[in-house]
Amino acid sequence: MPFTLHDPNMNKIDYPVGIKPLDFLVSSIEKERKSQSIDGIPGNVDYGFDYKDREVTLTFWLRHYHGEYDNRLMKSDLYNLLDSQPYFYISDDRLPSRVLKVTIDEQYMPERVMHSPFSELEVKGNVSGRPFWRTKYTTQDLQTHSYSGLVEKFGTTDGINIDRTKYTFTETTFKVWNGGNVTVDPRNMMLYIKMFYVKGTGSITNKTTGEKLNIINDWKGNHLTIEGVKIIKATNVNGLRDTNRKFISLVPGNNEIEIKGLEFTKISFDFPYYYK
Missing domain, CATH: 2.60.120.860 (Jelly Rolls)
Structure with a gap:
């Protein structure tokens, strides 16, 4: 299992039947450079930087088993799962001792694969608070x-x-x-x-x-x-x-x-x- 969701108390959250996490993609941290141009001084004066945000993407693979009604129920379970906590601690299962604090705020929609029982889903997350693991x-x-x-x-x-x-x-x-x-x-x-x-x-x-x-x-x-x-x-x-x-x-x-x-x-x- 490529990544695991945890509630604010670090308790593991189980995925509904048919929902499989694929990957947890995390970018580097953006920096905001503080500088100023001053008359008489070539270039600029560098005052350092602040760490800003980083991009987070969660990908899922979905499969329903019992007809179209099951597909609708599975999506309902997924929507409820990703809205069940004010924020999630997410760990990469290949480095399970570290977590990132993430909120899910943007809209998302599973994309059906050629009328098959399979769907793909990409969800954008936002790092909550400090951008550090x-x-x-x-x-x-x-x-x-x-x-x-x-x-x-x-x-x-x-x-x-x-x-x-x-x-x-x-x-x-x-x-x-x-x-x-x-x-x-x-x-x-x-x-x-x-x-x-x-x-x-x-x-x-x-x-x-x-x-x-x-x-x-x-x-x-x-x-x-x-x-x-x-x-x-x-x-x-x-x-x-x-x-x-x-x-x-x-x-x-x-x-x-x-x-x-x-x-x-x-x-x-x-x-x-x-x-x-």
């Missing part, structure tokens, strides 16, 4: 279950470092491994950092990137939870005002983390790996 699992899955190359959930080509599958720490200096090829940016990607029973004031620094989160007021034994750009105390109180309002990202490979001035029992990092 991500792993089905997160780093806390690796922490909890440990890595095994024999387990389909953990891909053998996902950049997992078998010497760095630990993502919960009690030390004040340690390294967090990002096995993807995309920087995990908490402003627009999943990155959960939880620090337990925090006391005092101090800082959490990613020495690899130079980013630093300062805790400027005593947390008084509460848990510190960072969910993207939200900073929460254990009582669900917004804790952003008790910090310098900065965040740390995780670049591909090793990220050297240093904690100063804070007492805590443990700190955990939970995120998927992202790929271009």
